[in-house]
Amino acid sequence: DSGVTQTPKHLITATGQRVTLRCSPRSGDLSVYWYQQSLDQGLQFLIQYYNGEERAKGNILERFSAQQFPDLHSELNLSSLELGDSALYFCASNPGSLENTEAFFGQGTRLTVV
Amino acid sequence: DQQVKQNSPSLSVQEGRISILNCDYTNSMFDYFLWYKKYPAEGPTFLISISSIKDKNEDGRFTVFLNKSAKHLSLHIVPSQPGDSAVYFCAASTPQGGSEKLVFGKGMKLTVNP
Numbered sequence: 001d002s003g004v005t006q007t008p009k010h011l012i013t014a015t016g017q018r019v020t021l022r023c024s025p026r027s028g029d030l031s032v033y034w035y036q037q038s039l040d041q042g043l044q045f046l047i048q049y050y051n052g053e054e055r056a057k058g059n060i061l062e063r064f065s066a067q068q069f070p071d072l073h074s075e076l077n078l079s080s081l082e083l084g085d086s087a088l089y090f091c092a093s094n095p096g097s098l099e100n101t102e103a104f105f106g107q108g109t110r111l112t113v114v
Numbered sequence: 115d116q117q118v119k120q121n122s123p124s125l126s127v128q129e130g131r132i133s134i135l136n137c138d139y140t141n142s143m144f145d146y147f148l149w150y151k152k153y154p155a156e157g158p159t160f161l162i163s164i165s166s167i168k169d170k171n172e173d174g175r176f177t178v179f180l181n182k183s184a185k186h187l188s189l190h191i192v193p194s195q196p197g198d199s200a201v202y203f204c205a206a207s208t209p210q211g212g213s214e215k216l217v218f219g220k221g222m223k224l225t226v227n228p
Binding site for chain 1: 118120148150155156157158159160163203205215216217218219220221
């Protein structure tokens with residue numbers, strides 16, 4: 001158990017809909033990362049939040065947005081969903097200090113758009 | 115543009131033998147490298163890391179080698195065990211004022227046969 005909790009584990013929704021994925025980081029971690037893993041693809045970095053503020057942005061579509069709340073949990077909002085958005089979405093966390101350190105991943109949310 | 119490349123999608127070895135997983139990178143600014151292991155239906159789990167100031171890091175059966183001039187790193191597993199069967203991701207990061215997004219390769223599926 002990494003200590004990172006993601007909900008829901010599975011989500012099936014229709015095209016055009018909007019969903020929210022939730023992530024609770026490890027206790028004490030200030031930094032939250034979101035990744036997307038599509039079929040046969042590696043983990044694509046979407047966005048990072050540190051202590052409530054956006055810190056880095058990757059290949060995140062304009063239809064997607066995220067936020068980190070004062071209690072440090074984070075939500076990834078996906079709107080106007082398309083079939084190609086079907087993927088595994090992972091959240092990871094770490095202390096977010098300046099020193100390099102590994103990130104700890106949750107079990108992921110499997111999103112299926114039909 | 116794939117900054118971290120794992121060119122072989124799969125590897126099969128016999129139990130007790132050595133497994134060598136390779137990874138190449140293109141961004142010379144990367145200074146911290148990690149290997150993650152992922153089982154089906156689980157999130158990636160941190161395995162071992164290496165800083166660019168070192169050329170080798172060992173942890174039990176796992177050793178990571180870094181060749182900065184060749185922009186190449188490898189993970190050696192000796193001896194390989196059936197429980198090592200998983201997808202292995204190579205990742206790299208650059209220090210950017212606290213933004214430590216990890217850039218991942220596409221992964222390599224290792225199968226260790228009993």
